[in-house]
Amino acid sequence: MRAVVLPGSGSDDVFVRSVFTEPLRAVGIALQAVAPRHGHDVIEGYRAELDAALDTPGPLLVGGISLGAHVAASWAAKRRTAVGPRLAGLLLALPAWTGPAGDAAAALAARATSAQARTHGVPAAVAAAGAGSPPWLAAELARAWPRYGTGLAAALDAAAAEPAPDAAALRSLAVPAGIAALVDDPVHPLTVAEHWRGVLPRAVLLSAPLALLGADPAVLGRAAVLAWLRAARAGSPGSNRGHPTISP
Structure with missing residues (x-):
């Protein structure tokens, strides 16, 4: 299995690796950290990398951090027919808004x-x-x-300017989704992650304090991967309640 993970706004593949390499390796999953294009076509670049991932056989996890989580979830909703059963789940760290950005x-x-x-x-x-x-x-x-x-x-x-997936798009994603949030991050409010958790059919949310991310970026990846594993084990829609805080 391979995980294709997109960076957040102004971030890059270096930070994605610092967050997800160790947690994914621990469960035997290879990480493809996508490098951003450095301009107005950054989102088109992310979508192109996700489309290219379909050329390689085998199950896929897709996800990202902040903007990357938005793009990955929207892509999965729009491409779910093409991806089909190959989509093993979603790793969604720090969603920042739902639908149009507005004044998020x-x-x-x-x-x-x-x-x-x-x-x-x-x-x-x-x-x-x-x-x-x-x-x-x-x-x-x-x-x-x-x-x-x-x-x-x-x-x-x-x-x-890029809309995040709206509630209808999120409801269409009936695959295990691991959501990671920070309980005290004013830029990526916990309430947004809780909303995504409530709308996605098979989602688990785990959270951590912002200070832990500064000490160890992998705390965010561990939260997302563990939440995905729990969502996969639950195995059925509707089992997505609770958002425990994790330790480093």
Whole structure:
């Protein structure tokens, strides 16, 4: 089995590997961490990678972090006939909104950073975002954002404009879904993850404190993978209640 996992807005395959490599290896699943395109076509690139995954035989997990979770779930809903029984489940970390982004916190943050990067450049955007962030997050932004170069603003605008799956799309995904959330993340509210858990037919949600992610990014991957395993074992729709907090 292989897991194709998409990064979040302004993030990259390096962070995906730090989150998911160890938890997936522990259950014998190979990780394909998708590298983002660095511009306005970032989402088209993610969809192209998911489509290409269908050319390789065998069961697939698909998922992502934040924007990546949105794109993966929407793709799975639209392509469920083509994927068929090969889709073994979903790994959905930090969903940020449902349906159109509107004034969701993550979309507002992406638009603000895009404006900063366009007006003052990427280094200034990194400095502004890092000033109000925990040290680990500031360091991650300083590593990832410069990789986008002048394409950062366009990539962030594309992310903020991209609808997440709506409730009807989520209801159509009758495969085991592991949702991972952070109990105190203002950009990816726990209430959004709880809504997804309530709408997806076979979903389990596990959560952790934000501080644990800073100490060990794999805590987020462990939550998603363990939740997926529990959803798969439950085996039937309607068994998606509860969101325990996990330990590192």
